[in-house]
Amino acid sequence: MPSTTDRPGGSEDPFAVAEALQSVVRDTEAVPVAGDPEPETRDTVVVDEEMLGRRETVRVPGQRRPPERTRGAPLPVAVAFATLWAALLTYLPVAAVLGLARTLEGAGGLAGAAHAGAAAWLLGHGVPIGTSIGSLGLAPLLLTVLVLWRLQRAGLHVTRAIGARRSGSTGSALLVALCVAAAYALVGGVTAQLTDGRGTAVSTARAASDFLLLGLIGALLGSLRGTDAVTTLARRVPVALRHGVRTGLVAAFLMVGAGAAVGGLSVALGGSDATKIISAYHTGVAGQAGITLISISYAANAAIWATAYLLGPGFALGAGTIVRITEFSVGDLPTLPLLAGLPNGPVGGAGTLLLALPVIAGAVAGWGLTQRLRYGRAHAWGPGRGSGADGPQPPWSLLIGAGLLAGPVAGLLLAALAWCSGGPVGDGRLAQIGPAAGSVCVVATIVAAISVVGGAAAARTLSHQRRPKSRK
Incomplete structure (x- = not known):
């Protein structure tokens, strides 16, 4: 007799419902039975999906399986692989760019490109390179950012590989960061040993220390993110300090x-001069592409110099030179496309309006502080879908305290960036390049503190309390 798995008589038995749901339309197939001359046939069962859709969903209890234990990779293996991979991914682009730029001198060959790439790669880590014209210490910060990003990914990958992902363990995060930093310092020392000589002088101890510092910073960011230990640490920090640090970082990056x-607008307006500078090298397409990419690698430095310019202290392009909104004194400069965006002199009264840009950036960060306290982290810039009714207005003490703390945070970060963006280019007149970190720190602290408090106060004063809509 044909069998059906549909529930008999409208039964509400959950197991009957499960059997009915499993009986989807199937083709009739022959099932061999022992002892029968002919196989027994099973009829097709048609389930009324419309009827089942009108009935309440039934959850069928399933058999619980024990959680599978994931065995992580050995820590030394994970650290070695992730660190070497991060180093390789940051070195190869530098060697390729330097290989293109070397066509300017008519020098080719893989050995020369590899040696020049290693020297530039060390320079991107802040390691000064001794050359025939003196010490070269102006690090391309765009390469430094790439290095930190790959080290952060290395710390994250090692955390996942050893099975510490989302464990919330600060100890595991520190262990991963220290191991990656130690391995990266070893890579830096070996690279310095191989690069030293043949026209370049590199200190192995300096290379190992710089690689250790960058490896620790980058890998710690990744391991804290991978283990979610940053959330655990943030909960132990006072509320005002936590919001002050976050707002200070936002203000600094907005500036x-x-x-x-x-800076980008200035270079764009001076695009014709930049084109003339590039064409003056009289190289082929490969050489011009290499010079352009080298200039782009210093774009982050130029952005920080422009920030110091907007804040007021300005920056230097050689000993005894200064570039400010109200003062401009430079001598002969190297013919680099990036320098085509320099102003021709002090700006007038209308140009002093540029000083308002850092103030506006700090005010935006302060506005975001108030909005984040009212609507939550997911709606930092205003109410959105899912934000619901407004929370209570943040107290003035919290806004002012966090705003004042944001000033030193932004000042210290911008001072560190200003210090990293400068450096010597030889022992001659270009031995002093970049902004003065101390002046940038003082001015940025004052500007950020005042503008953040002003923006937070304006957001609290001008905002209107939203109320949940009442049902009719």
């Missing part, structure tokens, strides 16, 4: 963004 926008 750097304003500097990058102004």
